[in-house]
Amino acid sequence: MHDSDERALLRLLQAGDDAAYEEFVRAQTPRMLSVARRFLRNEEDARDAVQDAFVSAFRAIGNFEGGSRIATWLHRIVVNASLMKLRSKRRKPEESIEELLPRWQEDGHAARPAAPWAAEKLVEQDELRKLVQAGIERLPESHREVLLLRDIEELDTQEAAEMLGISTNAVKTRLHRARQALREVIDPALREGT
Amino acid sequence: MLTCREFADFLMAYLDEELEDVQRDEFEQHIELCPPxxxxxxxxxxxxxxxxxCCVSDDGPPPADAPETLVQAILAARRVR
Structure with a gap:
């Protein structure tokens, strides 16, 4: 969308134009639902989060000054609504990530030295997708959400920290551990010669 | 000389170019000597x-599978607010 179209759309939305609102909802809902589904395992929860996000967005649209694309602004609201929904569903204490991290010998060498991954295994799309998605699902929630925010939704460290209410250092630590754990989990299936 | 464990600990900072020059030099020396x-x-x-x-499809636009019930629920929620 050109900048002039974006500004025109924003004016219509801020003026409460019904047709513009409906068009915007129809255009953005598929992508926003995909975002919510990445955070929430339950389809009903994902739909609730998207609906909550649109309601929040249109309550706040009058104050939106166009500092980013409208879709980018809405994306952040959907991510936040998804995190809120995730929190409301959290019941039991999460497992430690330590079990999934690389293991080390006393002298600092890896217990299982890294090996290259087989190129042919990296192009088998369906299997690869299932493998990686299952790996992400195995991460403890506090690490999975950081990985989703930073590596998948591409928020920067500061944005992720603000959204989660933690320090930027905590975001960096969790992200690095989440990546290490995910690497460990998918490594056996991707190593050359396995 | 860094150990492999220290190398792994500092890896993200290295990729994000957040290491001090001295640390980066040590890191790169380790890379030259340690194939694993x-x-x-x-x-x-x-x-x-x-x-x-694997989480975001890059091969085209997002799936056009927004359920009509969800679209209608969002539109209705705006009307009653």
């Missing part, structure tokens, strides 16, 4: 790439 850590670095970076690739 070269593989670790490559597969760590590949993990980040695969995470994105």
């Amino acid at each position: 850590c070269v593989h670790y670095l490559a597969t760590y970076a590949e993990t980040v790439r695969l995470g994105k690739q």
Whole structure:
């Protein structure tokens, strides 16, 4: 969308134009639902989060000054609504990530030295997708959400920290551990010669 | 000389170019001498790439599967607010 179209759309939305609102909802809902589904395992929860996000967005649209694309602004609201929904569903204490991290010998060498991954295994799309998605699902929630925010939704460290209410250092630590754990989990299936 | 464990601990900071010059030099010396850590670095970076690739479809527009019931619920929620 050109900048002039974006500004025109924003004016219509801020003026409460019904047709513009409906068009915007129809255009953005598929992508926003995909975002919510990445955070929430339950389809009903994902739909609730998207609906909550649109309601929040249109309550706040009058104050939106166009500092980013409208879709980018809405994306952040959907991510936040998804995190809120995730929190409301959290019941039991999460497992430690330590079990999934690389293991080390006393002298600092890896217990299982890294090996290259087989190129042919990296192009088998369906299997690869299932493998990686299952790996992400195995991460403890506090690490999975950081990985989703930073590596998948591409928020920067500061944005992720603000959204989660933690320090930027905590975001960096969790992200690095989440990546290490995910690497460990998918490594056996991707190593050359396995 | 860094150990492999220290190499792994500092890996993200290295990739984000957040290491001090001295630390970066030590890191790069380790890379030259330790093939397993070269593989670790490559597969760590590949993990980040695969995470994105496998969770977000890059091959075209997002699926046009917005359920009409959801669209109608969003439109209705605005009307009653």
